[in-house]
Amino acid sequence: MEGKIRIGIVGYGNLGRGVETSIQQQPDMELVAVFTRRNPADVKTQHPGTPVLSITDASAYKDQIDVMIMCGGSATDLPEQVPRFAELFNTVDSFDTHAKIPEFFAAVDRVAKNSKKTSIISVGWDPGLFSIHRVLSEAILPKGTTYTFWGKGLSQGHSDAIRRVEGVKYGVQYTIPSETAIERVRSGEEPELSTRDKHRRECYVVAEKDADQTKIAQTIKNMPNYFADYETTVHFITEEEMKRDHSQMPHGGFVIRSGKTSEGTNQLVEFSLKLDSNPEFTASVLVAYARAAYRMNQVGQVGAKTVYDVAPAQLSLFSNAELRKNYL
């Protein structure tokens, strides 16, 4: 076996921690260091031996790191960091601001083509695995409808909205795909469904002492944009229950293509995820695509890429001959 693929992590929040853990499961990879904007001495890593360095020292690792996994946020970190890092490193990121993907792709592509590096952008599960399924299933079944359902999953934006309601001490919100809607889609009926038809919202709230729970529930349910248009339930729980039952970050969802290959012949293709930890799973997808970025760069496939440009074999630990023999 050749040397291991040497990985760096830029940014050490939930996603960076997930990447650190995921690399331990990949026998062909090693983690060189975590790069942070914080004081490295203040960062406590999951795994004792992980070196933590200042992000300003990253360029010195140009020849010691094969792929940088970029774990910053999409709003401001990634648009600034990815083009900068692509000057020196192959990169993988999870940029997920759908509307800005073409612009982000162009910026990264310009740099990476020039530096002869490979940058796979917008990796994860949506965008990412779900994107692959939308394209794959539509290529196979051109006549049909694709449905994306999200959840059961914790929504940060909606949880924040709950916490702004007067009398709420803590609150979390789960987006839950509507079973009725999923069943209608699975039946081959091809119904027209809005995001609202496809999901309901479940809220868990710890109220302040003496707060009016009925009023809190009404305020939440009537909140425009966030809840008013949805079937919303509000559960009041204790602080202990909140800590015990709602500190994980579960998520998941479904991509369903319902198509017809001829009159009356329904064909259903479904891809789904049920994740105990959204950041750990997203991190695991990034790590598998880091392997692809490394390999594509080795054969001169440089510039910005997306999951659409990556063949399945590039992601696997195994050789093409092993894949044909054992997995096909």
Added chain:
Amino acid sequence: MEGKIRIGIVGYGNLGRGVETSIQQQPDMELVAVFTRRNPADVKTQHPGTPVLSITDASAYKDQIDVMIMCGGSATDLPEQVPRFAELFNTVDSFDTHAKIPEFFAAVDRVAKNSKKTSIISVGWDPGLFSIHRVLSEAILPKGTTYTFWGKGLSQGHSDAIRRVEGVKYGVQYTIPSETAIERVRSGEEPELSTRDKHRRECYVVAEKDADQTKIAQTIKNMPNYFADYETTVHFITEEEMKRDHSQMPHGGFVIRSGKTSEGTNQLVEFSLKLDSNPEFTASVLVAYARAAYRMNQVGQVGAKTVYDVAPAQLSLFSNAELRKNYL
């Protein structure tokens, strides 16, 4: 738009008919001709204008056909035909004798590399889409177990076995995935399951007049290899019911990867198909991969390939920029 991708079909059984129908749904493709071993005048196509020619005339179409979709059987047709056709054409086939794939790949690869053609072998849903999911989900979740369930689907071999039982006039057998087993897998438990644990068998039988139904049912249920080890049910129906309810070829199945990204953190990735027509769906997969074979050949990716070598973008009607903007 450039000219359409020109397709030929070799072999005109259920799969060939499915390909003929599927091409009608793809705006960038046209069907040039069906090639058959039978007397072309005896072949009645689904769509009136489809030209039917003798397979012995195929070589004359070397410059008129971009991709030949090989629709013969895996036992004897494909091992003989695909290497022969790869001398003159890009090809796509559904070779599904798992144990012989490496040997078949090598034979096709030798010819196609030499003729500078692209041959994508073993395309369909298993091998094919299911194979992709086994590799993709294991690359992302290296610690875990992958489960493949088949069905609900008509099994030709088991249906034949039923029809050999004395007193049976007609019979069909459906392989049905065990709901209990699927639920155990979905729970994240990672149970050990044999093929037998994962499936049950349902038989529909038209008995000869005056035949002993109890004896027929016992003979079927006790048949070694085929039924004895499985939970098997036998339903007796009329000849009319057989024709009305059991003339379709439904199939489907599930590939489920249950993995852990850290202690106690379960992650579940599931891909499933529910198909009204197995041959029409398999045909639709072949047609999408014909597009990839054509494009890969255009950029010099010659030789034998599998679904593991094909990036999602190669399958789609849309450009990379359109995919990034509208599907990512």
